[in-house]
Amino acid sequence: MRINFKISKAANKYFFISNLTEWHFSSRSSYNKVWLEKSGPLSFKEKEALRTVKRVIKSKLHYGRQFFLYPQRRVWTALKRELNPADYLTLKNAFNLFDRRFEKVWLRGKLVKWKSSLEKAIRSAIYQKCFKEVERLFSSRKARSRNLTVHLLPCPVKDKHPAGSANLGSTAITLEVPVYNSEQWFLEAALAIIAHEFSHILLDDNLKIKRLIEKSIKRRKLRDFKLINRKRPSKEIVQEILIDIFVPTGYLSHKFLKEYSPLSRTSYFANLDRIFGEFLNFKQKKLANFYWLEAYLTWQLYPLAAYYVERGKSLDSRFVEEVLRYFE
Ligand SMILES: [Zn+2]
Numbered sequence: 001m002r003i004n005f006k007i008s009k010a011a012n013k014y015f016f017i018s019n020l021t022e023w024h025f026s027s028r029s030s031y032n033k034v035w036l037e038k039s040g041p042l043s044f045k046e047k048e049a050l051r052t053v054k055r056v057i058k059s060k061l062h063y064g065r066q067f068f069l070y071p072q073r074r075v076w077t078a079l080k081r082e083l084n085p086a087d088y089l090t091l092k093n094a095f096n097l098f099d100r101r102f103e104k105v106w107l108r109g110k111l112v113k114w115k116s117s118l119e120k121a122i123r124s125a126i127y128q129k130c131f132k133e134v135e136r137l138f139s140s141r142k143a144r145s146r147n148l149t150v151h152l153l154p155c156p157v158k159d160k161h162p163a164g165s166a167n168l169g170s171t172a173i174t175l176e177v178p179v180y181n182s183e184q185w186f187l188e189a190a191l192a193i194i195a196h197e198f199s200h201i202l203l204d205d206n207l208k209i210k211r212l213i214e215k216s217i218k219r220r221k222l223r224d225f226k227l228i229n230r231k232r233p234s235k236e237i238v239q240e241i242l243i244d245i246f247v248p249t250g251y252l253s254h255k256f257l258k259e260y261s262p263l264s265r266t267s268y269f270a271n272l273d274r275i276f277g278e279f280l281n282f283k284q285k286k287l288a289n290f291y292w293l294e295a296y297l298t299w300q301l302y303p304l305a306a307y308y309v310e311r312g313k314s315l316d317s318r319f320v321e322e323v324l325r326y327f328e
Pocket of ligand 1: 196
């Protein structure tokens with residue numbers, strides 16, 4: 001697999017504006033706070049523009065894939081073709097209106113620095129090995145070996161864990177890097193997020209495993225789970241856990257990353273009661289917190305994950321069944 005890192009001004013501007021509209025549950029309000037502190041409070045005109053453009057972003061842009069997947073000079077021609085004239089104008093006007101504000105916050109220099117650190121790190125043998133394990137675990141046989149573009153976006157909040165998303169199809173992901181941090185821990189956390197999002201892409205293409213998950217959910221008559229901040233179908237939650245068991249929380253991070261090792265975080269030991277409590281809530285069909293639930297399952301399934309990695313196995317029906325037992 002080849003990983004390319006990309007910084008696109010158009011994609012960064014889309015990220016800035018769409019995040020300000022808070023159109024999606026995963027929008028980062030903490031970023032908006034920092035951006036507005038730096039560039040001043042929103043005017044009435046800007047608030048109105050965000051309100052109108054939110055509808056276009058939510059219903060027409062499919063996670064803004066046009067801004068990420070087309071070359072920058074062709075983005076607006078493509079949008080003109082895809083959108084009706086009124087929506088196109090709404091979007092274009094919002095982009096013009098937020099131009100000066102965006103210039104104040106976008107920090108290209110810091111992203112460039114992160115890009116070269118990531119490029120250097122990803123070439124090292126240990127990370128190459130980690131990504132090979134990810135490919136073996138999650139991909140169906142025919143989908144092996146591919147190129148992945150990682151679009152770099154800024155996380156402007158200091159000391160915040162890097163984040164990512166895999167909503168752009170099978171060749172690209174986004175990575176939000178903490179632009180005010182450059183320590184090894186953050187670099188390793190960013191690599192773990194890349195591995196996590198890449199796993200999503202592989203799993204999404206792996207029809208065999210997806211079918212096994214669906215069947216298993218049906219057989220167990222699992223309904224959609226009640227989770228704090230994660231009102232998502234049970235199928236998606238199961239997939240999330242299947243990946244987290246390996247990376248970023250579980251075994252692969254522990255095995256390959258030196259400083260970043262979520263399982264040895266003191267916060268987990270300090271919160272053992274909470275971790276068990278959330279799992280009980282979940283079992284009793286009460287509202288449960290995904291963060292602690294994930295910690296519990298990753299701990300419980302650590303030996304299974306280790307076994308699969310050390311034996312060079314790919315995900316199979318046995319693995320899916322062992323994980324799904326916890327959801328009954
Ligand atoms: Zn995920």
